[in-house]
Amino acid sequence: MSSSSKNLNGLEVSKMEDFVKEIRTKPDVVKNTNGPWRSRVTWQGGLKAKAYMRNHTVTFDEPEGLGATDTSASAHEHLLSAVGACMMTGFVYQGTLKGVKIHNCEIALEGTFGDIRNWAGLTDEGTPGYPEIKAKLYVKADSDRKTIERLWANAWKHSVVTQTVARGAKIIPSLEVL
Amino acid sequence: MAKSQLFPVTVVGSWPRPQWLIQALRKRQAGEISFDEFNTTADDAVLAAIKYQEDANVDIVTDGEQRRDNFYSFVVEKLDGVKLMTLTELMDYMKDRASFEETLRALDVPAFAMRSPVAVDRVRRKRHLALDEFEFLKSHTTRKTKVPIPGPYMLTRSMWFPGLSDKAYPVIEDLGRDVCSIVRDEIVALKEAGCDFVQLDEPVLSQVVYGSEGEETFMCAALASRRDPTEELRYAVELMNLTVKGISGVKLGIHVCRGNWSRREDVLLRGNYGPLLPYLMEMKIDQLVLEFATPRAGELEVFKEYRGEKEIGLGIVNPRSTTVEQPKSIERRVKEATRYFEPSQVYLNPDCGFGTFAERPVNDAETAYGKLRSMGTAASNLRKAWDGRANP
Numbered sequence: 001m002s003s004s005s006k007n008l009n010g011l012e013v014s015k016m017e018d019f020v021k022e023i024r025t026k027p028d029v030v031k032n033t034n035g036p037w038r039s040r041v042t043w044q045g046g047l048k049a050k051a052y053m054r055n056h057t058v059t060f061d062e063p064e065g066l067g068a069t070d071t072s073a074s075a076h077e078h079l080l081s082a083v084g085a086c087m088m089t090g091f092v093y094q095g096t097l098k099g100v101k102i103h104n105c106e107i108a109l110e111g112t113f114g115d116i117r118n119w120a121g122l123t124d125e126g127t128p129g130y131p132e133i134k135a136k137l138y139v140k141a142d143s144d145r146k147t148i149e150r151l152w153a154n155a156w157k158h159s160v161v162t163q164t165v166a167r168g169a170k171i172i173p174s175l176e177v178l
Numbered sequence: 179m180a181k182s183q184l185f186p187v188t189v190v191g192s193w194p195r196p197q198w199l200i201q202a203l204r205k206r207q208a209g210e211i212s213f214d215e216f217n218t219t220a221d222d223a224v225l226a227a228i229k230y231q232e233d234a235n236v237d238i239v240t241d242g243e244q245r246r247d248n249f250y251s252f253v254v255e256k257l258d259g260v261k262l263m264t265l266t267e268l269m270d271y272m273k274d275r276a277s278f279e280e281t282l283r284a285l286d287v288p289a290f291a292m293r294s295p296v297a298v299d300r301v302r303r304k305r306h307l308a309l310d311e312f313e314f315l316k317s318h319t320t321r322k323t324k325v326p327i328p329g330p331y332m333l334t335r336s337m338w339f340p341g342l343s344d345k346a347y348p349v350i351e352d353l354g355r356d357v358c359s360i361v362r363d364e365i366v367a368l369k370e371a372g373c374d375f376v377q378l379d380e381p382v383l384s385q386v387v388y389g390s391e392g393e394e395t396f397m398c399a400a401l402a403s404r405r406d407p408t409e410e411l412r413y414a415v416e417l418m419n420l421t422v423k424g425i426s427g428v429k430l431g432i433h434v435c436r437g438n439w440s441r442r443e444d445v446l447l448r449g450n451y452g453p454l455l456p457y458l459m460e461m462k463i464d465q466l467v468l469e470f471a472t473p474r475a476g477e478l479e480v481f482k483e484y485r486g487e488k489e490i491g492l493g494i495v496n497p498r499s500t501t502v503e504q505p506k507s508i509e510r511r512v513k514e515a516t517r518y519f520e521p522s523q524v525y526l527n528p529d530c531g532f533g534t535f536a537e538r539p540v541n542d543a544e545t546a547y548g549k550l551r552s553m554g555t556a557a558s559n560l561r562k563a564w565d566g567r568a569n570p
Contacts, residue, residue, distance in 0.1 A: 103204065106266070106288035138288030140537070 009096045016097060048072070076130070079165070080109040083133060086161035095141065095151050103140040110134045133165070184521050184564055185512060185557040186237040187550070188491065190433055190467060191249060191326035191377065192531030193227040193242030194539040194546060203247055203536055213255060220245045221314065228319050230547050235554030238322040238375055238525075241315040248535045249379050250328040250336065251293045256307050257360070259299035259346065260337060265289040268296070271341040286442070291538070294336045297343040301356050307364045312373050322374040327364055329380035329432065330421045331414035333357045336382070354413075358421045365421070369428035377431040377467055377491075378418070381530075383457075384436045386410045388449040411457040418461045431465035431491055432458065435530045436474060441498045441540060443474065450476020459484055467491030469529035470511065471503070481518035490519050493529035494556075495549040498540040502548035508556035509563075521564055526553045 006013040022029045040052045041060075047068035049060040060075050062068035073081070084107040095102055111130030113119070119128035137152050156162045195203070199220060206216040227242025246252035254262040265282075266289040272278055282289060312325050334354040338347060347353040365376050386407050422430055436448065451458075451468060458466055469475045470493045481490075492515050495503045508526070515524050532546040533539035541549075 104264075104288070104290040106290050108283065108288070110283075138291065140290070 008099065009092055009102045011092075011096050013096060016093065020097070049075075076111070080111055080130075080133065082161045083159070083165060084109045084135060086159045087135060087137075087155045090159050091137065091139075091151055091155035094154055095143075098147070098151070100147065100151070101142040103142070104138075105141075106138045108136045108138070185524055185526055185560045186322075187235060187526045187553045187557045188238035188324055188375070189231065189236060189240055189550070190435075190491075190493075190497075190527055190529070190531050191240050191243050191324075191379070192246075192533040193230065193240075193244065194533040194541060194543050195242075195244055195536050196223055196226070196543075199223040199244060200536055207247070217245060217310075224311075224314060225318060228315065230543060231550060232319065232321060234547055234550035235558070236321070236550055237557075238324045239315070239319055240324050240326065241311050243326065243531065243533070245311055246536070247293070249326060249531065250332060251295050253307060253328065253333065254295045256303065256305045257295075257301050258304045259297055259301040260295045261298045262293050263296045263342075265292040265294070268294065268339060271339060291535075294339075295333075296339045297337040297346060297353055299346045301337070301346075301353065301360070303360050303363070306367055307360070309364070309367050309371060312368055312371055316372060323372075324375035324377055325368055325373050326377040326379055326433065327361065329378035329414075330354070330358050330361045330417040332380050332382045333361065334417060335410075354417055355420075358417055362421045362423075362425070365425055365428065365430070369425065373428060375429040375431065375465075377433050378421075378463070379433045380414065380418075381433065381435050381437070383411065383414055383434050383454060384449070386414075387453050388436070411454070415457050415460045418463065422462050429465060430463040431467045431489075432461060432463050433467040433491070433530075434458070435469045435493070443472065443498075448474035450480050452476070452480045455480060455484060459487055463488070465489035465491050465525065467493075467525075467527060469493035470515075471496040471529045475529070478515055478518055485518050486520055486523065489523040489525065490515060491525045491527045494526050495528045495553060497528045497530050497532045497546070497549070500541075500545060502545060503552050505552050505556035505559060508552060509560055512556065512560055526557055528553075 023033065038053065042050050042052070044050050044059070047060075047062040047066065048071065051058045051060070058078065059072040060078065061070055061072040062074050064070045088105060088107055092102060092105065111133045114127035114129060114131045115123065115125065116128065117123045118126050135156070137155075139148060139152075141148060202211065202216055202219040205211045206213070211219075223244040224241045227244055228239055231239040231242075243249060251262055254260050265278075269275055269278065269289060308325050308327050312323065315323055315325075334350060334357045337343065337357070338350040338353045343353065347356075361378070368376055418432070434451070434454065466488050468491065470478060475493065492512065494508050494511055512524060512526065528549060530540075532541045532543075
């Protein structure tokens, strides 16, 4: 099989190599890939929301205990999933570039609110968010443990979502009342 | 039974697989090598497993389940109409994914590592379940032989999944009848080929009794649409008795444990066999192959009301621990068992296999061998102790 048609882990390796080459050498590709990235979140009644991202949509709701209808996962659960999915993307991407065949891969994430009363506006103390997020990778791959450990460390160190969360991105709110 | 034949030493089934066999298994699962090519590779592993057992003075040997990826899902190679699916794939068909996630976290296992054979069409036998394994074993040992096969309840329960199986089998009982027929044919074939002992594995029975509540659950195998435990246990008895009805000339056992996928005792189920015994006693089988090597399994006293009703395959060493049990401690436990069983009814075995799941063995071959040797030494000492005395 020629390197140009090599498929590993369901990915076309030559395409990935081309992309890496491009962002290494072409500033305009870097600029375009950096973004901006966008999402538009629309209210769907109750505590339901729908987000539009390029040509994709995701729905949100809250558990029934909050008076909602629990038709979708909560936003904070999507955040956990986004952290995990982004780390998985990095792990698989870097692993594939290094020629590691991944048979299976799963990340279990968990977070506990600092204080739900803060979210409800009952106190300003503490944080309503997750003070920490646990993420455990389960993986079966044709590689030695050391290589897997390095890939996993890089997966969160270089993850867009993980680093956005870990470094606390500056949020710039604005408002228009119609 | 002559005193020299008392306290036969046997195993529950699996032996840790060598790394080269696991590599071959992965290739087989990826479709890169054929069933026959894999089996040729596995022959060497089986020979090694037999040698370990013979050297350790095991009286009734198995092939170490070397050809199987685990004790039940290997049936996909043997049956038409069955698809091997990971729990990741099955999650799309589950109603109560939230409680399933709780179980995954409690057990600290990924969904992709657990596979279940799921009936996606009418189930028909393509090959014998274990006759080929037995024939190879028989031709390479002079010892008595045991073949573990999945029990009818576990196979039925793990294979029937709403959304996937109900086209071919609208209700689980329809599948149950086909499964009983397949398992029964296998027992008869094994008997006719000269097998001494067929063990029916039903570890999920303890999950039915002690597992967390929830519509879907799993311990060793996925169980969908679980009903009330009493109903489940009655159904298990019905399936077992339908399977073994009228069969004689081969020893039949049932193995029930509390999980064997982790060395962490805290994630495995606990609870004595008391709630299960009324149902196990109703089953028309000869021997109960049970775990008694850890406190999680409770005390032997639960047999007080059932004294001598069945033989016991006494789980006497922990397959998951790194410490090799001393023969003296094994002998003490066996003597305790003779309060509730005749000496001729007591067989010695580990709590479970040493490599229930091919990729997650619970011990290495060296330690496992040490444990078998300890059992062999203990059995020899016990036979001497019983020689000429009714109850030493």
